[in-house]
Amino acid sequence: MIVDGPDIVVPPDNRILYFGRDRDRFRFLSHFHPSPIVIDGEDWPTVEHYYQAQKSANPDYKAAIRAAIRPGLAKRLAAPPSAPRRISQNSWFRKNDQQPRPDWHDVKLDIMRRADLAKFTQNADLTVLLLATGDAELVEDSPDEPFWGTGPDGAGFNWAGRVVMEVRARLRGNGPLQRG
Structure with missing residues (x-):
């Protein structure tokens, strides 16, 4: 099925598996995709950089x-x-005898929501591509990541895909981002 907008062809099963199966065409959905963002006056080269940086307030x-x-x-x-x-x-934590922030597991989902929203609102080309995915289910089909992806058994939480779908809905005016 071809969706309005750029040459985005959504697979027939209406699922975009952007970690593995559909990586070549949908790499832009990844947190590793080079898409500069600015949050709180700080520049980050990717969502992944910003997300990982939030594990500690230590400036070093x-x-x-x-x-x-x-x-x-x-x-x-x-x-x-x-x-x-x-x-x-x-x-860095091991080498510097430090620990990540103690509330990390409580805040990481909202941090990713903030980063993905910045990515898709600050990079107009990516906004167009994301909206062109229509209503396809976005799935990070990573076998190694059961929280952000689908995990080894395919039954993971897919929070990476779910957050990007929340951002897509918000960009369409279909509501706010969810809370953890």
Whole structure:
């Protein structure tokens, strides 16, 4: 089915699996997509950089995340020190004997909502692309991420996709972003 707007072709099942299956055409939905945002007067190269930077108020930590040349590096720097060594070996927290903010799990969803809203309102080209997805279900089909994606069994929460769908609805004037 072809949706009005740019050349966006939504798959026949009306689901956009933007981590794996449909990555090439819908990469712009990813938090790793290069889409500069400004929040509270601070510039961030991607949503992922901003999101990871919110794990601590330490200015040295935030500077390290902002300076990460790729969003994947920002994510690795932000790994909790308690994570398995293979995940936390490059963690800024581990290297600096620090801990992420204690309320992280309580606030992370609203932080992502704020970042995605900034991404799709501050980058007009991405606004057009997102709206062109119509009413398709947006799914981060990441097998490694059961909270933000679908997880190894496909039954994850898909909060990444759900938040972007909330932003899309808000851009259409269909309501506010939800609360955690």
